Amino acid sequence: MNNTPLQVSRGSRASVTAMFIGLIILAILIAAPWWAGRADMRLMGELFLYLSLASLWNLMAGYAGLVSVGQQAYVGFGGYVLFALTIFAGVHPAVALLGAGVLAALVAIPVATLVFRLRGAYFAIGTWVVAEVFRLSFAQVSSLGGGSGTSLPTSVIKSMASGRQAREWMSYWMALALAVVVITSVFFFLRSRKGLALSAIRDNELAAASLGINIWRTKFLVYVVTAALTAMVGALIFLQKLRISPDAAFSVNDWTAFVIFIVVIGGIGSLEGPIIGTLVFFALRETLADLGTVYLIALGSVAIVVMLKAPQGLWGIIRARWDLQLFPLGYRVHPPSVKK
Amino acid sequence: MIWINALLQGILLGGLYALFAAGLSLIFGVMRLVNIAHGDLIVLAAYLGLSTTIVLGLHPLLAMIIVIPLMALLGYILQRGILNQTLGDDLLPPLLVTFGLSVIIQNALLEGYSADPQKMNVGALETASLSLGSLSLGVLPLLTFAIAVAVIGSLHWMFYHTALGRAFRAVSDNQDIAQLMGLNKRHVFGIAMALSLAITGIAGILLGVRTNFDPSIGGARLIFGFEAVIIGGLGNLWGTLAGGVILGVAQTIGAQINPGWQLLAGHLAFLIVLAVRPRGLFPRMTG
Numbered sequence: 001m002n003n004t005p006l007q008v009s010r011g012s013r014a015s016v017t018a019m020f021i022g023l024i025i026l027a028i029l030i031a032a033p034w035w036a037g038r039a040d041m042r043l044m045g046e047l048f049l050y051l052s053l054a055s056l057w058n059l060m061a062g063y064a065g066l067v068s069v070g071q072q073a074y075v076g077f078g079g080y081v082l083f084a085l086t087i088f089a090g091v092h093p094a095v096a097l098l099g100a101g102v103l104a105a106l107v108a109i110p111v112a113t114l115v116f117r118l119r120g121a122y123f124a125i126g127t128w129v130v131a132e133v134f135r136l137s138f139a140q141v142s143s144l145g146g147g148s149g150t151s152l153p154t155s156v157i158k159s160m161a162s163g164r165q166a167r168e169w170m171s172y173w174m175a176l177a178l179a180v181v182v183i184t185s186v187f188f189f190l191r192s193r194k195g196l197a198l199s200a201i202r203d204n205e206l207a208a209a210s211l212g213i214n215i216w217r218t219k220f221l222v223y224v225v226t227a228a229l230t231a232m233v234g235a236l237i238f239l240q241k242l243r244i245s246p247d248a249a250f251s252v253n254d255w256t257a258f259v260i261f262i263v264v265i266g267g268i269g270s271l272e273g274p275i276i277g278t279l280v281f282f283a284l285r286e287t288l289a290d291l292g293t294v295y296l297i298a299l300g301s302v303a304i305v306v307m308l309k310a311p312q313g314l315w316g317i318i319r320a321r322w323d324l325q326l327f328p329l330g331y332r333v334h335p336p337s338v339k340k
Numbered sequence: 341m342i343w344i345n346a347l348l349q350g351i352l353l354g355g356l357y358a359l360f361a362a363g364l365s366l367i368f369g370v371m372r373l374v375n376i377a378h379g380d381l382i383v384l385a386a387y388l389g390l391s392t393t394i395v396l397g398l399h400p401l402l403a404m405i406i407v408i409p410l411m412a413l414l415g416y417i418l419q420r421g422i423l424n425q426t427l428g429d430d431l432l433p434p435l436l437v438t439f440g441l442s443v444i445i446q447n448a449l450l451e452g453y454s455a456d457p458q459k460m461n462v463g464a465l466e467t468a469s470l471s472l473g474s475l476s477l478g479v480l481p482l483l484t485f486a487i488a489v490a491v492i493g494s495l496h497w498m499f500y501h502t503a504l505g506r507a508f509r510a511v512s513d514n515q516d517i518a519q520l521m522g523l524n525k526r527h528v529f530g531i532a533m534a535l536s537l538a539i540t541g542i543a544g545i546l547l548g549v550r551t552n553f554d555p556s557i558g559g560a561r562l563i564f565g566f567e568a569v570i571i572g573g574l575g576n577l578w579g580t581l582a583g584g585v586i587l588g589v590a591q592t593i594g595a596q597i598n599p600g601w602q603l604l605a606g607h608l609a610f611l612i613v614l615a616v617r618p619r620g621l622f623p624r625m626t627g
């Protein structure tokens with residue numbers, strides 16, 4: 001036996017390479033207005049928004065064990081707050097976007113204290129009830145169009161930027177920026193002390209609690225932060241759609257079912273999973289969307305098969321095969337090299 | 341008087357909600373599984389009833405003779421084929437698999453029956469009513485409530501007075517010991533799901549004769565059933581009936597105040613119970 005201490009590291013050659021490639025891709029994406037067509041940019045913008053929603057849902061379900069089927073509550077809330085702030089208070093859309101995040105965090109605090117009383121699967125349905133309450137409440141607000149919804153006035157649209165092209169570029173960059181903000185904040189959160197606590201809770205709640213981690217507070221923080229960021233994504237979604245209605249804003253299919261499928265197929269409980277899942281989801285959608293309901297049936301079946309046969313998703317398969325980790329989160333132990 | 345009327349209608353409506361909830365409550369009690377597809381299965385049963393009445397020309401209530409065994413069979417196959425594989429310590433697989441099933445059922449119904457609202461016609465029974473002074477109670481809602489009481493009563497009896505009920509309670513308490521005592525838990529779970537979906541069959545038909553239905557309404561039915569379970573308290577079947585009644589009354593009273601508030605009032609009643617009595621009004625077990 002030799003006494004060389006074991007080496008522990010977080011980063012690896014793969015993660016450094018991945019960071020450089022990631023930065024290059026980011027630069028290419030920022031420059032998209034100069035190389036991509038309008039339809040492509042619109043599609044990519046939507047992709048970034050779904051990527052953000054998926055990363056956030058993954059933070060809750062994959063790391064904090066909070067499986068919510070009611071995140072549409074915050075998507076819709078963010079959209080409605082953006083409309084209300086820009087129409088009634090004359091706030092600039094970019095400011096209203098931040099306002100949506102702040103207000104959603106404030107709303108999420110009492111909601112969390114209530115739904116956290118439900119455990120596990122009942123928590124999931126409880127969040128759905130909350131989303132229904134939001135939908136029915138906003139449908140009662142007649143100044144926002146009640147049940148049939150409302151459109152963003154042209155004056156607000158024009159205040160964003162002058163000219164249609166500038167507006168399209170602007171909303172593309174905002175979606176990209178938001179996706180980058182979401183992924184980096186999830187990454188740094190998971191690397192922080194709180195993130196370590198979260199991983200401990202995920203692995204074993206009882207053991208985590210006995211080490212002095214306040215489980216309730218950690219989950220509460222995740223829930224509130226996720227709500228705020230989800231609302232900002234929602235605000236941006238409806239800023240692009242220019243029209244909002246309760247059924248579209250609080251759609252469980254659009255803002256939760258798809259997001260869950262993305263995360264499950266890509267790989268739950270990893271940062272890479274939602275990215276792969278989003279790419280797969282959009283690739284499938286662009287090729288099979290004409291099939292309509294059959295496409296959704298296929299998506300549901302694929303998600304069930306993945307959950308049963310490969311619960312770690314596509315990224316789990318890749319990670320097991322090549323021992324890869326693109327985001328340096330976990331720690332690795334390097335055994336001392338055997339000397340001959 | 342309109343308030344007493346709203347109260348009575350709400351109580352009767354609660355019977356239907358208790359039927360939505362009973363199947364959900366049963367499988368949660370036996371195997372701690374929360375079936376997100378429960379609401380869509382209720383709607384599926386309603387459509388099966390519709391097809392049966394059209395193809396065989398049966399009265400919708402008689403269609404239960406066909407729909408209930410079909411749903412029970414589906415439940416057993418579903419449990420043994422898919423859901424048993426998801427049970428374990430991890431919460432995610434059952435939740436996400438039943439969520440996937442929910443999306444599949446909903447879209448399959450959309451594909452097969454289109455999005456047009458449907459309704460089953462029960463002829464004279466639909467408008468028949470009993471008058472109590474100046475109040476009148478529909479025969480159909482009364483019948484629904486009576487069926488709900490009968491279903492919950494027999495579930496209760498089955499749980500505490502039959503060999504099957506003993507098996508359910510045994511696997512619920514400790515799966516491994518039950519297995520050692522010669523119970524095949526996979527089969528017991530299959531039977532529990534078959535029973536749950538049989539009740540879903542009854543609930544689906546009664547839903548289909550009461551109101552219009554279309555493939556998208558499953559989610560809301562799941563929520564109503566879930567709220568009834570939580571209001572009543574986990575693991576208490578009579579509590580579930582009480583929970584259904586409270587939800588139904590909250591909805592009809594809300595609708596009496598303002599037609600737009602019907603659903604909102606029901607959800608608020610649920611949230612108030614959750615805030616004041618997080619374990620429900622009559623809890624029997626911990627979640």
